[in-house]
Amino acid sequence: MQKPFLQERGLIPAEASSDEMQTLLKEALNYIVFIPFSAGTMSRFEHELYVKNLPKDEFNKRWWELVARYQGVEPPAPRGEEYCDAASKTHINDDAAQYYDYALSYILLYQLHDHIATKILKQDPRATNYYGNQKVGKFLADIMRPGASRDWREVLQEKTGEELSAQAMLRYFEPLRDYLKTVNEGREHTLEDI
Incomplete structure (x- = not known):
């Protein structure tokens, strides 16, 4: 939950401050780190x-x-092969082929959030409050209403003017990416280039 929402609801004082990099890092650990695992x-x-x-x-x-x-x-x-560590994820056994859905949903989450923040509310996506906003509610209802009766990609294109894209997520976390590049300069990494 973002600071403007928490302040409006009286959950934190108006003068409360937070470390933006720590906030973005926590959020990135919830969403971005999960995508390579799921997808x-x-x-x-x-x-x-x-x-x-x-x-x-x-x-x-x-x-x-x-x-x-x-x-x-x-x-x-x-x-060794006496273990089957993949089976520790119950989806392998009882809900196969679902993890890519999670990856798509995280990308879509940021794309819709960016559209709401920048196009509907004209707010910074990292400091947005759309609680109780009827325009936002209508936008979300219009996107969800067709359900499975229409291809979700067509609905997304129609309602946002964009195809599915991770660009909104990249823009959202750009300050964190820049910060991490600076503090990690010269360090080695373990991921191969994919």
């Missing part, structure tokens, strides 16, 4: 498991190869 590791593993019939004796090896590639994380200890 990369999980979706790729499920594709290889269900479409390409990944052999049982390669489940764990392949899981950790994907985790390393998309997330830059290594297993905490050697993990």
